Amino acid sequence: MFSITDLAEKAKKAANQVANLTAEQKRRALNAMANQLRLNQSDIISENKKDLEAAAQNNLSDAMIDRLMLDSERIESIAEALEQIAEQNDPVGETRHSYKLENGLQVKKLSIPLGVVAMIYESRPNVTADAAALCFKAGNTVILKGGKEAIHSNQAIGKALHAALNSENIDTGAIGIVTDPDRKHMAELLTLSHLVDLVIPRGGEGLIKYVSENSRIPVIQHFKGVCHLYIDSEADIAKAIAILLNGKVQRPGVCNALETLLINKDLSQQQKQQIANALQEQNVKIHACEKSMPLFKDATLATTEDYDAEYLAKEIAVKQVDSFEGAVEHIHQYSSNHTEVIITENRKKADRFIRVINASVVMVNASSRFSDGGQLGLGAEIGISTSKLHAYGPMGASSLTTEKFVVVGDGQIRN
């Protein structure tokens, strides 16, 4: 019978071996994982089909089914992400500060693994491989508790990863796959603070709330992404429209998609109309404030709930603001601390936006869709933290380490 405490004990036991692997051993193992995913591609796809059939029977949404689906292209891109992680610098054993005190003590801070990480997530089976690889790269072992809708896919991916660990003589406890979807195991997991150092929930708001409120283990939260695009009076309108459409239409079901558009009232009527037309041509459903309402053929009046909403669909709230400050104020009130974007050609306003907006990712003249570990050069991401403790924003392997103090003396004592 499956026991999550057993799995956590195995992860804890393997942690010492994984923490002490050399950079080269980790590189080899990660490349082996990528290869095993390719070798086991047909098995993974056929197991994924079982999940897709169940999803169809359970009437999961198209967005959910899209996230769930694996084909050879997607498996190849997972394998490539693993290879990219393999080639990154080892985040463990880095000396991050080093100084000598007057009494001759040599002090440094040295990066070390966190230990055992528990990842609790929904739908996307690629998270199984990404999270395993990032935790492993950082010298951690991991417990992967995926959603029941992806249970066959996750197990098939886990089997491939274990084959790679076996080929490199690494304890398979390093990557623990939860094979029983019963929710009671999650409740049990959250009590295991003597075995697990960190929990990362990734999924819907309900899941994250549940984990945050019930965990005895430190949690890094990734709540919803209510990302704002502010088009300043001094914006380049062509850039603004391209970034708006990229943020709202290209992949609306993800957390770095745009949810609210703020338009400066001093843009010309023609500019405003261009922006509005661009959205309507893409059949985006509009929730407009009173002042921006006349720009749209078809819009409903925006409510407070709209400004709070993460639509995850081709749907957007639009508000006209009187000034730069008005935009900042709106963002301060409604920000989810995920990603906030300004479009302006005025460097001073850009700098001020960067300074006063404390979202985890603040962008100038670039699409919110870049707010993603892979896009920002981290290889992949284990999540995007919207709480400020430990890590803030997209988390790669180095966010899965901590630093210890190392103090070397030659007999110093304290007065």
Add this chain to the structure above:
Amino acid sequence: MFSITDLAEKAKKAANQVANLTAEQKRRALNAMANQLRLNQSDIISENKKDLEAAAQNNLSDAMIDRLMLDSERIESIAEALEQIAEQNDPVGETRHSYKLENGLQVKKLSIPLGVVAMIYESRPNVTADAAALCFKAGNTVILKGGKEAIHSNQAIGKALHAALNSENIDTGAIGIVTDPDRKHMAELLTLSHLVDLVIPRGGEGLIKYVSENSRIPVIQHFKGVCHLYIDSEADIAKAIAILLNGKVQRPGVCNALETLLINKDLSQQQKQQIANALQEQNVKIHACEKSMPLFKDATLATTEDYDAEYLAKEIAVKQVDSFEGAVEHIHQYSSNHTEVIITENRKKADRFIRVINASVVMVNASSRFSDGGQLGLGAEIGISTSKLHAYGPMGASSLTTEKFVVVGDGQIRN
């Protein structure tokens, strides 16, 4: 009537002003705080007397009374700590990484304040000033919930700090002092996750457990310090004895004092006897393992509880280990992740100890008593984190910041 939610709302309101103070404004305000502490010295000492009288009536231990007591020397040293913090580099607004992506996006990580920090602590009134100064330096506002045994001292210190803020036109909400010791306010505070970004409990195990188990706000824990000194077979015995006595006798009531001594069996009988005599000459109470028992005139047999104990007194557990590995194994089993020390002249063993021991502070040939923010050059400390998330080890001002991503483009969108 006192309301902790009001206090937290004021701290939240002041957070924007404090986050945007310049390095120079913060430097001036911190120096003003130091001066106000000196100017108000007699008031602080007379308020402290009230706490000391109550402590005597309530039969608090000598260790507690020692922690509570303020005299002009101690106030001067608090003021000096504030001046040292004033002169440190500003931890806010630092660019910590910066790189350009192939698509031209300029990415950097920029240090920012956490926001509002709640400090919950017992006895020592110097924490009121230290914590206020460190939070302020990092651009945070703070809520200071001291113990009821220090309520008069803390308020007097708070008054001095507020006088400094007023003189610099800074919202006094920046440093919120809890003026009603009723425990119900702590329970209320721990629910205010919309106002407070971080809770740091500092005090007895009971307090820290209570806060960890009841907080809706992220907590940085500082559990007990069960610090080990391992005297290797290749130790310099004079250094070993000096460091042992410094760690156990100089100030036994603090968390960086030693609690367990591990002696390598391959030391000569004479060396072992020297070590044992040094402890007994200082009247340290001994809990010895069977093998080390004959070294002592007067010792009780060490139990598992002894190896787990934080005595905070002139009392120590002593165990003879068969090898370096035996010492590491014992430390792995009983470490509180605070501070672990090896005494050896063998560089390889020192390096191996540094690598395999993942306590927050790992020391070679130096006293555990240096495991302290002030001693390690941080100016002061807000606590010593023994959990790995966010910060590990002594926490100074820079541990009270986080990093946001800043991404600057010129119209980039995602494919």
